[in-house]
Amino acid sequence: MHSKIPMPVRIVLAVILIGALAYVGYRTLNDSTNGDLTASGSIEATIVNVSPELAGKVSAVDVEEGSLVAMNDSLLHLDPSLLTAQRAVAAVQVDSANAALASAQTKYDQTLQAALSAQEACVPKIGIVPRPMNLISPYGTSHRPKKSPPHKPKWTPPKLRLMIHS
Template sequence: MKRAYILLLSIITVIFAVTGCTYTNEKENLTFSGTVEADEVNVNSEIQGKITSIFAKEGDAVKKGDLLVQLDDTSLKLQEALAKAGVEKARAQLDDVLAGSRDESIKAADAGVKQAQAMLSGAEKNVKYYEDLLAKNEELFKDGAIPEQKITDLKEALESARSQYEKAKAGLDQAIAQRDLLLKGSTSNNIKAARAAYSQAEASLDMAREMVEKSRIFSPLDGTVLYSNFKPGEVVFPGSPIMTILDLKNPWINIYIPEKDLKLVKLHQSLDVRYEDKVVKGEIIFISPQGEFTPRNIQAKEERQNVVYKVKVKLPYSDILKPGMEVDVVLPAGEVK
């Protein structure tokens, strides 16, 4: 009997030697529970304006590039038209200077000065408007009648108005300089000034077109509208979060691995993620290099530990897993190597 036992042990040893397999301590799989999460992306306005139309409501699925909100662009399109006329006028002035037509150039330069003066006057009024509005709202803020964000938005709007004022002032200086040069005759300096004015007019047109484009607010990603914070007729300021979109195509879950089990995980490792009787594959995309005390919201089936490491598991896009669902992530405790 003893000889038979020794023979059986020898056969097992030979089998492991031939196959090259080693057996590690095989335990039950470790299971960690957590909540499916997804990134929330705010859709902000880059300019101040009144909302005329909203094309998506809470719960709607949207695609990247879908038009979500339209701001009132009446004044913006008027500025675009004026800027386009300014380009045509500057082009004509440049052509006249190059052709030596001083009289026509001087008339055009005079018109350019008047236009620049009008723009400066409008910009100055805009600055005064926001200065007064900010002063009134600061008093309301002191009384606790409005949130601090309102003051922040108004300060940003005031800075933008002051920037436009400085640009308008520089435009007037340039227009006056061009006219003065034309009065002295079509010299090389006149040509340089005319070309500079033409370039500035083109830049103003580009800026006006950009402002019109910014009045249309598009979805930055595929997702679902989680929150819609404004209604048609309301005014938004730069940075105002008009909507929040949930990125359902890239869900993830954080699990917390005890230090003693950290050796069982590695980047890009595939893990089973279970929800009820369904199983999908997840991928480890982040392992925290620093331990932390066990978060209070951990729901682990294993014994709670004092120090754990956060592990982020990327989940596949599917109709099975939704943000807020409680799922189990299965980590193999041992394997045959």
């Protein structure tokens, strides 16, 4: 047997249903969040990988577990002794390279001077420079080489430089 719901109960249920639909429609049309999802609560991260730009021993931790941090906040300090020692080693290596460069430059200058002296010793010292001879091309025209410009000063080689970029 099928029982009928009394009329006053039907009216109350219809009013509640119409009220609920009106509330949902009003909240949807007057949405002030612009599509943002808002909620309250807390978020817990179980694993966070922190990777510093440099490796080293941690000397101090600036934040406590669970505290709020912002971008570019300092979280920890590294012990500078290792980096200071590495910098000292690099400075010694630079000094050593500069000393090797100076030694190589000195040897280069000495070798060049010896070669130039030997070359000057081979040139006759009477001051007569042989004239260029006439060249005859296979096409039958006579060509003379261009006259050499007046005596130029000795060519000096460029100095060697060591460039270290840090």
